[in-house]
Amino acid sequence: MDAFLILEDGTVFKGTSIGAEKEVISEVVFNTSMTGYLEVLTDPSYAGQATVMTYPLIGNYGICYDDMESERPWLDAFIVRELSRMPSNFRSENTIQNFLKKNDIPGIAGIDTRALTKILRDKGTMNGMVTTRRYNGDALKDVLSKIKEYSVTGVVAKTTTKGVYVAKAENPDGTRYTGSKDPKRVAFLDVGAKRNIIRSLQRQGCDVTVYPADTTAETILSQNPDGIMISNGPGDPKENVSIIKEIKKLYDSEVPIFAICLGHQLMALATGADTFKLKYGHRGGNHPVKDLSNGRVYITSQNHGYAVDPKSLDPKVCEEAFVNVNDGTNEGLKYVGKNIVTVQYHPEACPGPKDSAYLFDRFMKMMEA
């Protein structure tokens, strides 16, 4: 069946429908990872967005449920050049076609994804509609105005955990923790978290208590955690006004804090800095980030549409600890007089390089101190 991608600038791509046959309006973003489509599909940070994969062959190794980064896919629509008609991998349990259908995710295949990516790169991220209906004339005009009206909202509430739960410490190989030291107790504020952040902490030997995004600082601090982790998540950080207030209180406590992606932005906003929307974001597994503490450059996994504005930083509060080598945007902060480090990118990888896993070691040291 034919499917169409209608961009808010009026560009229409015609392709083939994949996944669920349903019409959605969403924010269209592109990801340049060559592997890890399932991790992308199930990363809650894509809630409210339709994702284009720039790599043309998707679905080659099928669906390995173990690789899911949350319990379901969150993005609104999936846009690819070609879905492999037959997956091949010893771990594969399903095809991507079935997976999309089962999870009610619509999509479009067979379009010139490179041409689409260039539009997004040149004009910036924009909204679009994926549909199997053909719109012309006035109908198209109406649809375009609807597309323009769309904005990503309420996505943190949608993706956060519905209740508190504890993820117990594990050995590095994933077996039950048998270490000699007592597990560190980490309070984990889930604002749309990827599983592997929690898993990374567990495998460092932490008992992780995962809290919903609307949990108050008092609730968290009352449990006397050894450290607090604020997760990644979707949407415009500024939308989370009440969460930001609670995070300010966490900042004021003396508990060591490590935050990733949205968590990083929320901490910056809580302490008076500003964020802005990037033209087309950073989504992929090849972004070079310089750790200013040692001058080393690490290849990182990234997925963000917003960034902290370094000009808005108060040097008395925080300083840049990490910067993007390509475009100089902020990639992480170190808080003055505080045991707080936050990064914009994803040291938990999945998908992407694991080169920054050392940051979890650093967090462990912060909790030791």
Add this chain to the structure above:
Amino acid sequence: MKDNSIKKVLMIGSGPIVIGQAAEFDYAGTQACRSLKEEGVEVVLLNSNPATIMTDKDIADHVYIEPLTIDVLERLIEKEKPDSILPTLGGQAGLNLAMALDESGFLESHNVRLIGTTALTIKKAEDRLMFKETMEKIHEPVAPSEVVHSVEDGLRVAEEIGYPVVLRPAYTLGGSGGGIAENREECTEILENGLRLSRVHEVLVEKCIAGWKEVEYEVIRDSAGNVITVCNMENIDPVGVHTGDSIVVAPSQTLGDKEYQMLRTSALNIITELGITGGCNVQYALHPESMEYCVIEVNPRVSRSSALASKATGYPIAKVAAKIALGYTLDEIKNAVTGKTYASFEPMLDYVVVKMPRLPFDKFITAEHTLGTQMKATGEVMAIANNFEGGLMKAIRSLEQHVDSLLSYDFSDLDDHDLHKLLHRVDDRRIWVIAEALRRGYSYEEIHNITKIDEWFIDKIKILVDMENRLKGESMNETLLREAKRIEFPDNVIARLTGYTEDEIAEMRDKYDIHAAFKMVDTCAAEFEAETPYYYSVFGSENESLGAFRDPAKKKKVLVLGSGPIRIGQGIEFDFCSVHCTWQFKKEGYETIIINNNPETVSTDFDIADKLYFEPLTPEDVKNVVDVEKPDGAVVQFGGQTAIKLADALEKMGVPILGTQQDDVDAAEDRERFDAILQETGCQRAAGQTVFTAEEAKKAAGELGYPVLVRPSYVLGGAGMRIAICDEDIDEYIGEINQIAQEHPILVDKYIRGTELEVDAICDGHDILIPGIMEHIERTGIHSGDSISIYPQRSLSAAAKQRVIDYTERLAKALHVIGMVNVQFIADGDDVYIIEVNPRSSRTVPYISKVTGIPIVPLATQIICGHTIRELGYEPGLQKEADYYAIKMPVFSFEKIKGADISLGPEMKSTGECLGIAKSFNEALYKAFQGAGIQLPKYKNMVITVKDEDKAEIVPIAKRFEDLGYRIFATHGTFKALSDGGVKCYQVRKVEQESPNILDLVLGHELDIVIDIPKEGAEASKDGFVIRRNAVETGVNVLTAIDTAKALATSLENKSSELHLIDIAKLDDNN
């Protein structure tokens, strides 16, 4: 930060092109030299291969085309006093030399350091034991193995590891004597043989991981410890086939992110632990049904795979590696493709790259086609597409071996039993066999179980097979045509399958607007705007190429056609010519466009031409580019046969051929027209006839009198050329060439025994410039590419020399040559006969340019642009002879191709060449032999066995070897001839006689030379074949032509006590 104490760097090239070490090192070395010079570093270059671009005087400051030996290197360091050596960009040859000098303490005592990577690092990566220890230290798995010296130990280890095991004898060339043992019996047999063949009686017993997925990572590290991966690649052929012979896809297709990152992290850990600064290649075996993997090998240097990775991604590995060697860190080096980002990132592909090997079995008909751990490919092609099927289809038609689809080898007449057997055979036609199996409905599982090829790839082959069936069975419509083009079915194949003509298919494509569009290779999947015009074609997409745009600052647009994969008969020389032609057109103010498909070459570097189209070189693919670019003209005379073949098609497209016109090229190749020209110009040639059938050929031979030379018209590298001495030879020959597409007639010529001469000349339509006359050491009958070539010639009479000049001039004019022409002659006393005229650039152009200092290709290009020889400051005619002798020595790769007959004849067999250049002839000859790896004497033992006709001639030559102190062994007939002639020699038994016989002598590892002159014609003696093969595989120098033997004696007699090193870049100052 840049280390400013590095001021003068010595780069070592990789020497002659041999299998396993091809043009990729010219590409890497050239890029590195340019990168160093860009930084103001003075570069000294050593490489024995004159056909390379790196040995141009404008690439390095000091250029030495000298043998790659320790002696030369030491002398060179004493002469040039470099402060550093960059050893990791010249392949294994360069690396080994640098390591030897480091180990001997020479470098330290001369204050020279290795930059890029330390000697310790190289040892850790290359020494089997140290490597194993290093990997164990960082918990990286390697396949369990142990070195054994006896059959008993071998069996014990095999039992410990568990069958199957791989057995690898140490120090046998080409991995001969090794193999996979499935059980005790096989293990015993291979061990016995392997221990016997190994010089040190040593065999490595290793766990067999054949059938696992083979995956490679290209990684880079700088001195600050920053690490990145440039690219990963998956071999379609699982472990067991050398990666150089595998079909390879980039990026990996069947690995999930977990596997991809697991191996990536491992590769980064390895490069970090080894402490490499620069590029490195790590090869893995990954279990297809678990996360288990092991490290197969680490190359602590730039390699063939890194050349492929560079072209596949646009990331210039050699250039970056050179900058890292100077001390820069990755985040200080700009990404040349985007011009904005830095080298510290990882390329992201939004397309698929397929590499296919170019195997030489069309030249070595008797050779085994099976592929294993010994690489056999001479070159490779790469194709870019946005689906795998398309990539494979494009790669297939880039191969230049008469294949255009999965239908090109027909196995349909095999019964199921035989097809099944063929599936088990790992050879160059395996994917065609799989296609046939799929056509017959074999299941993916069945094919996978036999071949171990991942089912994902089998499914892709099935998609192509399905399309063949649809085209055959369905009626043609827009959707079907669109889909066929999306997966890159060429029009001619569609036409064949549908019954339409090619023109009709083209019309339909016009009607439905199904045209190729071009996309950019930009390293970043379109995330950033890129500046490099490096394109590949796809169907069903928007065009990105700015083809229609005309740079107002440029005069005209010129299309330069490349020469395709490196293969025997068409080597790196043509890339040298294409690149120089492109550079000269740029200087003349033209906008330049290159089309080529060879990832190993300089011409496919994205900053050579203004635009690079990485495409197959077929008429349709070229037309796609022409449609977009609309060039004002095309140059075909520098790209060898590949380019020449496209001239007709270009003319049909309305693209003018610049320089000599295609009609004149045809005139030179069409027997009748050429005969008319010879008549008209009064040039003589050996009597001959043009025929089409075996009967006609035999009749012609009868009239001319045997021996005759038979060959197809339109050949390069003597493909299918043969000296026939009887009717049976002709029958057999016709049978053979009919297997190869034979559209053109066959030429039968009287065979004249004389001195072969060769001339490369430039003609502007009025005047002619002859840089020099070359003479071949071997008499006629041996292909010019396999002959030792001497410049300047030494044996022509004054009359004959004048005739050579006159004939060249007359022919060039008669053929209206504008640009290059190559003429081959036979001289017999004062008589001169034309062998052939090729109105194009030839194999000898790079070497003759270098020794005469005359920039032949740039001059010819200027002539093509409308300049004249006189206007360019040259006096027409034969140029003054250089003060040097330059001897071009062919180099062979026989030990790598099991079953190949190594005897020389009219069919070209050499893979590369080296140069000996010196003031005296003898020194030049000595250098040439040294450069070709014939470094003698060692044991002073030799074997001579010649055919009866040559027995008289061999006696004085044998005497000279005897005087040099050689112990000569000979079989009965030759023994008698030598003894009668007063040469002291020892008789040995023939192969079929009881042991000890001549074969035991050969396998005794104490022979320097075997001189074995076989009979001419197809009837090659079985005995001689066995001796020659065994000799070659045990590293003995084998000579099969009497003149070569004579030259070697001369070279050994006149071994200069001291070699004089000559800086080619300063030829005038060397006096």
